[in-house]
Structure formats: structure tokens, C-alpha cells
Amino acid sequence: MRMLVYAPAALLFLVFCVRVVRERRKFSNAVVLGLAILCALAAWIAQLVRSGSASGQAVAWALLVLGALSILVLTCFLFLNGLQVVRKEGRSPTNLLSLVAALCMLTVVGLLVTAVVVRTPVWVGVGATASGLAAYLAFLFLCFVFYAFLYGRLRVRRKADYVVVLGSGLVGGSTVPPLLASRLKRAQAVHARLAERGGSPVLITSGGQGPDEDVPESHAMADHLIAHGFPADLIEREDRSTTTEENLRFSKAIMERTTPDYRCVVVTNNYHAFRAALTARRTGIRGQVVGAPTAAYFWPIATIREFAAILVAYKRTNVAIGLLLVLAGVLAWWARQQNISG
Template sequence: MLAYAPAALLFLVFCVSVLLERRKFSNAVVLGLAVLCALGALLYRLVSSKSPSVPYVVGALVALGAVALLVLVCFLFLNGVRMLRKEGRSPAHLLSLLAAFAVLGVVALLVVAAVLRTPVLIGVAWAAGGLALYFSFLFLCFVCYAFLYGRLQVRRKADFVVVLGSGLIGGTTVPPLLASRLKRGREVHERLSRRGGSPVLITSGGQGPDEKLPESHAMADHLVAEGFPAELIEREDRSRNTEENLRFSKEIMEAAKPGYRCVVVTNNYHAFRAALIARRVRIRGQVVGSPTAAYFWPNAMLREFAAILVDYRQSNAAMCVIIVLGGVAAWWAS
């Protein structure tokens, strides 16, 4: 059982960290490392048992991994094509396709390097494979913890419900994505009200260059048209991105009630990154997500992950340099 000690220790660290602060990306990484250590310990015990079935089990695992990789590539490719058909040809909508081609490119490079075994190809393959494993690990950590974060219960009491804005159709109309956020915001508000609270709902979003009115005003009008009381709505109409949404909403909440608690509402794919930003700007509250169309979710998660990589660019750049240097060492040793 000693082999499982690192996994148990990491899981304990994860539990304590989540209790202290849920809104940390390090929670996702620690959980991923705990699972990785547990799988490593399981494999070690399997190999050290010297059972005659070990080669068959290892072969089955390799075959399963190959099939999973093929299914992943096909899924990403089909999702990318569907995104282009439904959402149009935009760089932000190409992430699924680019991910599919990146996986194929890395696999092809590894195969060619294994066949030709030239020093340069071996070094490049080591670096490319290492980078692929690093980013794949981080992405799996991100997806799994984002799923767990989205399952957290909404606090029993809150003074504000903040709904984050997004673009408007034709400069005036609330799109389905934003309507989903507003519906979820109403549900959270109603639940908090039933528990004896009287929260204020803040619609947060400024006016873009192609919009005829601030997003927050269109959001408020949409809520009032759906029967929500206008006197319970506060508009934050200066923000241009998620961080400003939260900063300017925080100013409104602190001015009204310095010891406030809040619930922030966005779409489910965006909830965890919004929570990371909320922690950075010291918002007192949690973030919840509203449903998103299934075809839109994979591409959106890739976009959110890319944004998180940029937010933690210094540590990621350092890891990339280390991995590339490992590739150089492999080339030198060849």
C-alpha cells in the first residue's frame, strides 16, 4: 500500500486546498497529479505481481489508448466542421479543428522519428511529445475540475446576483447564449429569495462599438419583459471584458453593502475561468454556469483553456523551455 501514499497525500492536499479556496487552478493540477500517482501505483503493482496476464493487460491498455486517440481526433474534427457551419468562419471557431490537426501532427512526427531515428527528428519528437503530454495533462485537469466546480451548491444566502454580459445580435437583441445566463440568474435569484433573502440582480456589460446600447441595458430590458421586477435590477454599463465585469460590479456591491456576498452567473464553459478572475479581483462569492449547446461546448472549453494558459504564461513558458531543453538533450545524446 506504500505505493499509493503519494496519491493519498496529494488528494489530502487537494481536499484541504478546496476547503480553503475553491477558485484556484492549482486545485485542478493537484487533483490531476493525485490521479496520475494512483494510476502509476496501480500499474507498478500490476507489473511487480509478475502475473502471466500482465502482457495482455498492458497490450489491452495500449490498444485502448490508440482507439481513444482515434476517437478523439474524429470527434474534434467533426465538432470543428459543425462549429464552422453553425457559427461561421472565425478564428475563435477553429480551435477544435486545429486541435485535431495538432494531435495528428504530433503522432505522425513520433512515428516518423521512430522509423528514421535521425538525431534531429528524435530531438524534435521528444520536445513535441513532451509539450503534447504537458498541455494534454493540464487540459484534462482543467476540464475535470471545471466539471467539479460546476457541481458545487449555490450558497444559501447572497446579497447580489451578477449576470455577466456578452455580445448582442444586431446591436440590440439578447442572443440565446446570453438569454441562458439571464434565465439561470433568475433561477438563482428566486432560490435565494425563497430562503429569506432579497438580493439585487446586477446586469453587467458595457456598449461595444457595434452595439446601439449597453449590454446591461438590453439584459435588463429582457428580464423585465420576462416579468422580473425592474426595481430589483442594477445596471453596470462600463465593462468591456470579464475582468471589468467583475471589477465594476464589485464597486457597485461594495458601495451598497461593504460586507456583501454574491453569486456570479455566466455560461458553464466559462464558469471556472470567471471564478479564477473573481478570486484575482477579490470578489466575495462563487460563480455558477448556465447550460450551453452541446456542439458549442468543446470549442468553447478549448478557448477558455487557452485563455488560462495566457493568464499563467510565466509558469507555462518556463515548463515549455524545460521540455524543449529535454528535446535538445535527446538530440545531443543521439
């Protein structure tokens, strides 16, 4: 009978497995997996509390304290990481994301503490809204991070006709930076593994010419590969794209023109792999995405940027849920107001 409390979690996990087998490139997979884990955790905590044992309640309190400490540690980590990124990469808006995230976390904590201490109707409403929005965003972020990690470790097809490398900008107008070099190195490794299985896939370097670049990214990428011993006759250049979506759409046109029933592997950096996979599905690419290593200090800020991009991609759903949470805050204010008036 006790195991029945885990039935919703088990059912959600089964749905997740079926969805991954059918199509792994969906953000809804991440949400379903997150709900399964959340239901399992809630069922476990409920059993501990209902048991009435001292050990059960101690575990429940320990989880609460651990959650609070995690918020504190994460805030400090984001603040220190933000300072490191600014010191290494400069003060661009993107490089300030870690600092902004830390500031937002501190603001939410401050609003909640104020609401608990003051307990006026307005502050109760503000606290309820802030906690609801923070919980929603935290849940989506954890779903994104966990599933992106899982997606990066799922096996790709044993055979492919193409390996597509996404561009990421040049240094000094013509030089491949370390971030892009890691993608090219991973692409060579993927190509070598596919060739060992009897294939001879074409490697497509994808990237157009930016306003501050002397040559298209795809040409600089191809030159880099050739300089590192890759056969020039196995390289195809896609030199018109300026965004990830264009990278994939224009590369798709090249692949379909030569091999209508093609299969491919797309290479980018690990922090970008899952969002690139979502874009690949939307553009009709027949293939999965693999990621190359990224510098440890740059990974947190890049992950936050990717998560923000996904929020924008699903803006209608997120705005609708956000408005519902604001409405819940208004209802909390009204209920507190009625309680005081009564």
C-alpha cells in the first residue's frame, strides 16, 4: 500500500522513457522527467513525515536546511563566477549574467524574509508572487540542466553521411578561437569514429561572415581542419548563416541536395548541445547533436544564457504561467486583507 504513493512518479517516468525513445529532442521531456523526480521526492518526504518517527522528521528538516544552504552556496558561486568571467572576458551584457542571477536570488530571499517579518497584505502578496515565480524558474532550470546533461550522454547513430560543425565567431577577424577549436577537434573525433565503421562522411563547416570578420567563419574553420591534417576533399563550406537556426537550415539544404535521405551528427559545445538539438528538430534536421568540452569558468554563464534563450523560445507558455503566479500573489494579498478586516 505504501508503494502506491510512488505510482504517479513511476507513471511519469514511464511516459518520459517512451517520449525519449520516440524523440529525444524535446524540452517537454525535461519537464516530464523533472515532474517524475519531484513526485518521487514528495512521496518519500510524505512517508517520512507520516511515519511519525524522530528519524523521519530529522531527515525532513535536514532536507529543508540543505535546500537553504544550497541557495546560499549557489548565490556565492554565481557571484564569484561572475567576477571571474568579467575579469577574463570583459564587461559585456552576456558576461554579467552570473552576477545578475546572484542578485536576483538575493532579491527573492530578501522579499520572502520581509514578507514573513512584516506580514502586511501587500508584502504577503509580493512574497507569494516572488516565491511562486522563483520556484517555477528554479524547477525549469533544474529540468534543463539535468536533461541537457543526460542528452549529452545518449548514444548517437553508428552511421552518418555528414558531420556538421556550428560556427561561433572568429578572433581578430580570421583566427579560430579556443571555443571553436574545441568544436572542430570533437568533429574530427566524431568523423574518425564514423569512418572506422566503414563510412566516409562529409564534414560541413557552417558559419557566415560577421561585420568584424575578414573571412566567413566556415572558411577559417576549414583552414583550421586542413592545418590539423583533415582531408580537404571531405570538407563542405556553408558560408551564409549568422545564427544557429540558419547554420542548421542552410546545412540541411546542402545535405538534401546531395543525399535526400541523409543522416548527420551536429557538433557544437556541450553547453549549447541541447538547445541546438531543439533547433535541429524544429528545422527538420535528421540527426542528433554532440557537444565539445567548454572551459569550466565559462560553463555556468553559458548555461544561464542557454536557459534564457529557451525561456524566450517558449515565451507564450512562460508568460501565461507567470501571469497565473502573479494572480496567485494577488489572491494571497486579498486573502490576507480579508483576514485582517474580519
